[in-house]
Amino acid sequence: MTTLDFTPAPAAAPFARMVLAQAAAETRATLRNGEQLLLTLIIPVLLLVGFSLAPLIDVGGGRRIDFLAPGVLALAIMSTAFTGQAIATGFERRYGVLKRLGATPLSRAGLLLAKTVAVLAVEGVQVVVIVAVALALGWRPQGSPVGALLLVLLGTAAFSGLGLLMAGVLRAEATLAAANLVYLVLLGAGGVIFPLSKFPAGMRPALEVLPISALTGGLRAVLAGGAALPLGALAVLAAWAVLSLGIAARTFRWE
């Protein structure tokens, strides 16, 4: 029988190592999960290919792929930061994983940081795949990559806040249903594929302050319109991020 030295030698690992270990585990779990992959990669790529090849939508002048690529990138960010994270976190709470991790030296701040790193890592994979497909379809992005990156980061913060807010309050099954419903509604009404200009004028002000509209509008302004920094979109996303993360921090139940 193997001999093991159980003599106490307790000490926490360095903070960065704990966070990276947890982030790597969460990234692996997402990329291995079929339903998550459907949501984060397959649906966005299908929408991108389908709607850019078939003339199903009126994008109001310009090339369809130049309109669609920024919208699908925004959708991908939302699917990972919001939908995927809400569902995964809801079930982690349900299965007692958050509780068990709370008994390890990984602090709650460390766990949230690990989740952020994991979301960014998955988004990195999504961006590489979607950009590659879009370029193959003839996409010609303009504008500053810094502006686009800033939008993605603020969008990630806003959607993470909303996802954690939902996962921290609702039951896991309710989170699953609600997160998918919100995903569908925002996909339809957030300028991802259907331009906001096609909606009735009375609805537009409300739709424009949705985080997904800010992200699609902002990315389109930069990548299709060549804008430097779309301040309006950045401000809307920052407001959602502050609000949702603030409320989530107060209401999140770990058990």
Place this chain on the structure above:
Amino acid sequence: MESPAVELIDLVKRYGGATAVDGLSLRAERGAVTAVLGPNGAGKTSTVEICEGFRRADSGTVRVLGLPPDQPALRPRVGVMLQAGGVPPAVRCGEWLRLVARFYARPLDAGALLVRLGLADHARTPYRRLSGGQQQRLSLAAAVIGRPELVFLDEPTAGLDPQARHACWDLVGELRAAGVSVVLTTHHMDEAERLADHVVIIDRGRVVAEGSPASLTGAERQLRFRARPGLSLDELLHALPGGSAAKESPAGHYIIEGQVGPELLATVTTWCAAEGVMADDLSIERRTLEDVFLELTGRELR
């Protein structure tokens, strides 16, 4: 002086109107195995989860290794095995253990621990496909991999087959030998009797008895035999020395307590002969912890 592993004074925990822990005090010494024994719903898990920092006591004092239980400094020093769950269903057995190991500076080797607990062949099996016993063993492994000073095990052998139960017992013995303090909950008397230096019996949120297994069961021995039910014990009691007791519990099982020696044995067998009774399975035994437990917590189901 070194503080005890766990010290609870007048602990109270309520859920809504129900009082789960009702003024409970106990002390678990360093380097010892302390078993918290009690029927279902006695308040064992609430007590342990307060010590683990998962729940807040409504009142009372809680010190774990001398510190309040929510201190972050305790996390690396205390290993925790939950009663159930705590692992993502899709994660592979070996991956989970290696992940938990990464949270500690000087962990045990995950591979060796998997071998030790009979999980090496299941290292690539997702948690949800492990049997209940294998899941328990993985939780046990995760509780000790960080080389903690103190380990809380909440019903560690629930649902284990006999081999796995013995493997768990051996591991607890090794932890103790290495100087690790262990606090475990159980409702298996044999487990408490075999493993624990100190047994705390709780019922309805209070300590009803505590001590070493030997002190709880007492030095007293009993004479037991089986015979046809309903024998009248009056005459036997007359013949026995003063201070003896005789009872039938359950029907057909007779227990004689008192100065159990050659004389008492002779008195009982003489009485049996006079009554024309054949005593089966006649034996002289120590009281078991189960006897003590049932005496203290009652026999009714709840």
